[in-house]
Amino acid sequence: MIKKEQQLAEMGEETKMQQLRSKATELLLREDWRESIQAYSTFISLCQAQISKTHRESDPDNLSKLRKSLCLALSNRAEARFRLKEFRDALKDCEDALQIDGTHFKTLLCKGKILLSLNRYSLALGCFREALVLDPQCNGNLEMLNGFIDKCKKLDYVSRTGNFDVSDWVLSGFSGKCPDLGEFVGTVEIKRSEISGRGLFSTKNIDVGALVLVTKAVATERCILPKGEGDLGENAQLVMWKNFIDKVNESASKCPKTQHLISKLSAGENEDDLEIPDISLFKPETEATHVFPNESLDVDKILSILDVNSLVEDAVSAKVLGRDGDFYGVGLWLLPSFINHSCSPNARRLHIGDYVIVLASREVKAGEEITFAYYDVLSPLSKRKDMEKTWGFYCKCKRCKYEEGMQSKPEIEEIKVVLERGLDVGCAIFRLEEYMKRGVVRGKEKGYFRASFWKAFSEAYQSEKTVRRWGRKIPALEPLVESLVEAVGSDERVLKVLIRKLTKCGGGFGEMERAIKLGRGVYGKVVKKQAMRILLELGIEKPTLNGLAMLPKFSQNESDQL
Numbered sequence: 001m002i003k004k005e006q007q008l009a010e011m012g013e014e015t016k017m018q019q020l021r022s023k024a025t026e027l028l029l030r031e032d033w034r035e036s037i038q039a040y041s042t043f044i045s046l047c048q049a050q051i052s053k054t055h056r057e058s059d060p061d062n063l064s065k066l067r068k069s070l071c072l073a074l075s076n077r078a079e080a081r082f083r084l085k086e087f088r089d090a091l092k093d094c095e096d097a098l099q100i101d102g103t104h105f106k107t108l109l110c111k112g113k114i115l116l117s118l119n120r121y122s123l124a125l126g127c128f129r130e131a132l133v134l135d136p137q138c139n140g141n142l143e144m145l146n147g148f149i150d151k152c153k154k155l156d157y158v159s160r161t162g163n164f165d166v167s168d169w170v171l172s173g174f175s176g177k178c179p180d181l182g183e184f185v186g187t188v189e190i191k192r193s194e195i196s197g198r199g200l201f202s203t204k205n206i207d208v209g210a211l212v213l214v215t216k217a218v219a220t221e222r223c224i225l226p227k228g229e230g231d232l233g234e235n236a237q238l239v240m241w242k243n244f245i246d247k248v249n250e251s252a253s254k255c256p257k258t259q260h261l262i263s264k265l266s267a268g269e270n271e272d273d274l275e276i277p278d279i280s281l282f283k284p285e286t287e288a289t290h291v292f293p294n295e296s297l298d299v300d301k302i303l304s305i306l307d308v309n310s311l312v313e314d315a316v317s318a319k320v321l322g323r324d325g326d327f328y329g330v331g332l333w334l335l336p337s338f339i340n341h342s343c344s345p346n347a348r349r350l351h352i353g354d355y356v357i358v359l360a361s362r363e364v365k366a367g368e369e370i371t372f373a374y375y376d377v378l379s380p381l382s383k384r385k386d387m388e389k390t391w392g393f394y395c396k397c398k399r400c401k402y403e404e405g406m407q408s409k410p411e412i413e414e415i416k417v418v419l420e421r422g423l424d425v426g427c428a429i430f431r432l433e434e435y436m437k438r439g440v441v442r443g444k445e446k447g448y449f450r451a452s453f454w455k456a457f458s459e460a461y462q463s464e465k466t467v468r469r470w471g472r473k474i475p476a477l478e479p480l481v482e483s484l485v486e487a488v489g490s491d492e493r494v495l496k497v498l499i500r501k502l503t504k505c506g507g508g509f510g511e512m513e514r515a516i517k518l519g520r521g522v523y524g525k526v527v528k529k530q531a532m533r534i535l536l537e538l539g540i541e542k543p544t545l546n547g548l549a550m551l552p553k554f555s556q557n558e559s560d561q562l
């Protein structure tokens, strides 16, 4: 070792630098990012020292050679840092390299990739386009560069318009990688909420299925939980939780923006005194106009924040597309953390890879708070009250208030008894509907009760015996579904009962059209008709060929837009 150092010291500066450079390059090619960053850093310091010693006038050739080497080293260190997702430092290296040579192809390419990863699509596009102009042949990387340009254009477009389309992926049976979605923030703002602390509010009317926001997780962790209760499952969950916390910490430490935004989330205390962050902080491209301070978050605060804001993928108000197996996933998504619970929610989540899409599950009026269900709201008041206790809050939503005022009514009591004892569901529904018809319960409130007693409705409509016996005495399925959607938004379970009926009995063209419209409230406006139909029919047995029922087909031109 000592001998080696001596040898190094004896070598001329130039040879030493040459050796360092080849070592760094070798490490880079071996994809040993961490080590190569170290080697480049030493080289860069040496190089900078040499430059400051070299006289501009007396040795211009040497100076230009040194500056070229420095530029390339900075560019290569940027690449290694980019691979380690150390975007801020990587970007700084690119800036420094471009200061030396503003037309350095490799650096422009690397800078574009970093900006793309930071969701700054239009700036990234600028870098790639500049690189293409500089070297139209791109060192044989033309195809790759064009790929990046197309990707930036697409992501820039969807992040401005919210017009996502994953039809091809659905139609291909979710084969291949999950589509890369890009970030989108719709017409929403953060405001003080009457429900609790802060909430997300619409600033414009939002159509059913339109996207409220699309955002990538700060971190996610997934595992297959062992079947059954007990230590095995608990241990697996603990390990998963620990990995998840590590990943969140890692993401936060690498990106000041992420760190700053995590610190804005609720830690479950003094909800009403929390600052209201500006929505623009959560939009792509914000870094261009905003400098995020280097703060540090303490471990306890991160734990409390994760405790309050982490979302699981398999919640009732969520749907995961394209996942195979029994994966259990947890993640932290920043903006969705501001969405409060309501038993009469107007939004749902759709998970695609690490992205979450929040979509309107029914029409949302301008100024209305965006809410989704933290627990199953197709359940009676008493059960919901039990569930909110586990969540640690008291729900004061309109539906809870209304049902609380009505719960002592004998008619409602009677229905509960019928259901608890497992008596005739058809009869219970008949009585509920009769009671409501007498004019005591109107409009949306009917939907509240129907949602509370959904279990009975679902059993009744799926039992041929009940349908035969009660037929016209209980409401028809289609208007029932519409009233439920008006009260609690579209729900996959409700929709599946409807689709099953259409599949079995054969629905008319109009009925299927309406079902597909309702499907937008579950799967969002991210697929065209044919793909939507596939999603609706997932898990439903198709009628056999000799069966009477055949579903209406769409003609070619009807199949595109929803």
Ligand SMILES: [Zn+2]
Residues within 6 Å of the ligand: 342, 343, 344, 395, 396, 397, 398, 399, 400, 401
């Ligand atoms: Zn409620």
